[in-house]
Amino acid sequence: MVIGDVVGQVLSREELATELDSAYSKLEALLDRAAEADLFDEVAVDAWTVHDVVAVRVWWAEAVAEWIAAGLRDENPQTPEPGFNWTQTPALNQSVVDASADVPILVLRDRLGVAVALLRKYIETLDDDQLLAVGDFSWSRTWPVSRWIAVNTITQFASLSKMIRRLLKSANQL
Template identity: 40%
Template sequence: MPIPKTRAELTSSVISTFQKLNCELDGAGVTAGSLACVDDWTVKDLLAVRVWWTENVIDWIEAGQRGEVPLTPAEGYRWKETPRLNADIVKKSRRESYRSLRKRLERGYERVMRTIDKLDDRELLGVGVYEWAGRYPLSRWLSINTARQYTTARTYVRRALRERQD
């Protein structure tokens, strides 16, 4: 999946991939959360990680708008430690219900769409606008942490559903 170069491409990509993932999850039913999925995770665990990244990319953008430089990816983690971060996200989400994660996924998506709409083209597509974003435009950060995450999640969910049927 190429990185969107325009607001329209980003918007279309996020909407399309979210709708496909959401449709897959709707069709899977409430028991899908307990299905084995990937890396010893259940579908619920996978969702917890995807929700975390969606919420946090927006938090980073909002911090940048306030003139802050957020710790990315998270306090106590370096980028090369994202597998450890993801594992810790799964551990922290153990008590959260699948239904709650589905609601957070929906709210996160809505928040992403509002953020894309509010950002001007310089903020969304320009490089160097926020220190934390380094040499990449926010559109890249948004795409990687939403559309790409939704696409891979859908792939894993579909695989889990096929294996359930076998």
């Protein structure tokens, strides 16, 4: 499957699990290589370092996991975050970068692993309506939960992987 396809379609439970596992595994391997090449402080995109981009990816994976948990508690969380609306995601992402500046990369990687494991559990345990249908959770609006998971993990992990590969190549490490 082409990663761009993830954004526009609803994946089955099996496809979602397979694509998440694959994207996360590839990202983890590249993060290991980035650590070996000491690239976490290198600029990956715009003014953000690899560390910064990892922090943002962690935040979104954790956010989706929390939104699902809230939905399971019959709550309707404010998305994307209290104090931010969807047109303010660049400001939200920058606030994540700012708040994560002193968080060690190993802590971020651990948090990402926990978030992915939790999302993987949701993929396995949510019923078909909760995972694949629109409207089971009010916070998910016009997208099924599976698409929220895919866009905030698979797609984002692929873009970060691409950034890291570019940096590794420019450092003659790839």
